[in-house]
Amino acid sequence: MDAIRKAHLSARTQVLKAMAHPSRLLIIEELEKEERCVCELTNMVGADVSTVSKHLSVLRHAGIVLDEKRGNQVYYRLRVPCILNFFGCVESVLAARNGDPAVCCGKGEV
Amino acid sequence: MDAIRKAHLSARTQVLKAMAHPSRLLIIEELEKEERCVCELTNMVGADVSTVSKHLSVLRHAGIVLDEKRGNQVYYRLRVPCILNFFGCVESVLAARNGDPAVCCGKGEV
DNA sequence: TATCTATTTGGCTAATATGCCAAGTAGATT
DNA sequence: AATCTACTTGGCATATTAGCCAAATAGATA
Helix, strand or coil: CCHHHHHHHHHHHHHHHHHCCHHHHHHHHHHHHCCEEHHHHHHHHCCCHHHHHHHHHHHHHCCCEEEEEECCEEEEEECCHHHHHHHHHHHHHHHHHCCCCCCCCCCCCC | CCHHHHHHHHHHHHHHHHHCCHHHHHHHHHHHHCCEEHHHHHHHHCCCHHHHHHHHHHHHHCCCEEEEEECCEEEEEECCHHHHHHHHHHHHHHHHHCCCCCCCCCCCCC
16 A cells, blocks of 8 residues: 555545544534534534534544634634534445445435 | 434434544445455555454445455445445535535445 | 364454543633 | 523543454465
């Protein structure tokens, strides 16, 4: 395996790892609807603010979200709004796992 | 957050976590081209067979791959071939992170 | 049957991720 | 300036993951 491919795999992995946590997935789903400040996301997640802040830091470093300070609140939004198209595929896997007839990405409801 | 949503998030997370490793991503990419036995995948990944076998076990439990024993080899294939549509989105995130103009899933090359 | 090849599993160590509390920072308000 | 609110960061304990070796399993072949 050459270095270029290794770098490629590593880059993709970083993004997937950042998404692969229930609280971070929840945050992404909510941000798909509208931007939110940390305190709103904290309520939704139901964990300590510091924990949510660290989750947001993970998402930020992965390039998934952008932050903007307004007043003394920090608002987060998705950098690439289409990120949830992703989940069409995840759902396909879950459906197949349940023995449902295979549906390919975007053909089922998310 | 209700129990249903929690279960939903957890199920999706399981799939994403299974994908979020360079070796497992490599395996998925290769299986998208054609089915492979463990020894072939082991060569491609360049790790111990036992390590690759455990990666395959993770992918199997997540519902991403299927295995079939033929002779004394075990062949793996993707359960949901569209899984790589995924990466259109991952690439969009990576591109945005690099400051490239935003391209949404499936509109850029993977 | 003995043996060889392919694969999985157990067990261990090292590395990484998670979550809370406490402490620090920054802008807004008094 | 002192304080309040919103957020981030440091630090630590715990949990999860990764990778290797050694041992177990299963089918193929001698």
